[in-house]
Amino acid sequence: MSKNSIEKSPKQQLRKLGFGPFHIQRLMDNYEQMLDAQLLAFFENNVSHLTSEECGLTHSQISKIACHVHPIENLQAYVEHYARIKQMDLSAQDIIDFVKYQEAQIVFPLMIENLPRLLELNLEMSDCKRLTALIATQEQFDKTIETLETLREHGFLPHQSVEIAKSVLHQRHFASFCDCISRAFPKLCQENFFDIQSMIHILNNADGINKIDALSTYASDLLSYQFTRHELIQLLNHEMGILRLQSLHLKTPELKSQGLNPIKIILKVVADIKPSKSKTDEEEMDAYLIEIDEERRRLYFEDCMSDTFSIFQIRKQETQGLLERLNMLEEDLMGYRY
DSSP states (O other): OOHHHHHHHHHHHHHHTTOOHHHHHHHHHHTTTOOOHHHHHHHHHHHHHHTSTTTOOOHHHHHHHHTSSSHHHHHHHHHHHHHHHHHTTOOHHHHHHHTSSSOHHHHHHHHHHHHHHHHHTTOOHHHHHHHHTTOOSHHHHHHHHHHHHHHHHTTOOHHHHHHHHHHHHHHTOHHHHHHHHHHHHHHHHHTTOOOHHHHHHHHTSTTHHHHHHHHHHHHHHHHHTTOOHHHHHHHHTSTTHHHHHHHHHHHHHHHHHTTOOHHHHHHHHHTTOOOOTTSOHHHHHHHHHHHHHHHHHHHHHHHHHHHHHHHHHHHHHHHHHHHHHHHHHHHHHHHHHO
C-alpha cells in the first residue's frame, strides 16, 4: 500500500462520517496528518450519537473538542453531562472554551455546579471561563466565590474582583486572603484609605496580601504623622514595602524630632537595597535602620552647614552695609576738609 493511500484513509473515513473538508483539515493539522487510530475508532462508534438531538453537537464542534487534550474523554464527558449542560443555555463556543484548558471530566461537573453562582455575582461569561480554567476542585471554587463575595461587599466591580481572584488562585492563598480582606479592609475604610485601584495594584503584586495587612496595621499611626495616603502607597509598592513601612513607623517620631522628612529619607536610602537571602527579616530591618540613621546624620550635618552658610551670608551682607556707610562718611569728611 502506498504512502498516499495510507494518508487518505483517515480522511476518507472522516468524510464518510459526515465531516466536511474544513473539519477534516483541522483534525489532520492538529494531529500532524497522523490521526490517532483510537480517536478514529471512537468517531466510527459515536459520531452518529454525538450529532443526534440527544447530544446536539455539530461536526464542527466535535472537531474543535477533538483538537484539545484528552479528546475522547472530553467527548464522553460531554455526552454524560449533556442533559444538564443543555439546561444552562450555553452556546457551543462556551462549551468548547470551558474544555480548552482542563479535562471535561473535571470542568463539566464544576461548571454545572458553580456557573450559576458565578453569574449571580454579575460576572461575564468570559470571566467565568477564565476563572474555571484555574480551578480543579470544588473546594477551590467555594473559596474563589467567597473571595469574590468579599470583594463585592467592599465595592469592587466584577471585572476587578476577577483580576484579584485570578491572582489569589495562582498563589493558592485563599484562606489568608479572605481573612486578610475581612480584617484589613474595614480598618482601611475607617481611615478613608480605601482606594480600589490602589488595592488592586497592591494585591496583584507579590506578597500583596501581607502588604494590605501591614497597611491596615500601620496606616492610622502614619496618617497621624501627616503622611499622605499616596506616600504610603508609594512606599508599600516597593519590593520590600512591608519592611519599609515598619521602618517608617518605628523611626518617624525620632526623625521628625530632628525636623527631617522620614519618607524622603527612607525612599532615598533603601530604594536600591535588594533583599538578601542570607539575612533574616530582623537583620534586614536592622540594616535599614542603620542606613536611615546614617542618612539622618548626614542630612543633619548638611542642615547645620546650610544654617552656617546662611548666617555667613547675613553677616557678609551686614559687613558690606557697614563698609558702604563708612565710605559715605569718609566722603562727607573729605568734603568738610576741603
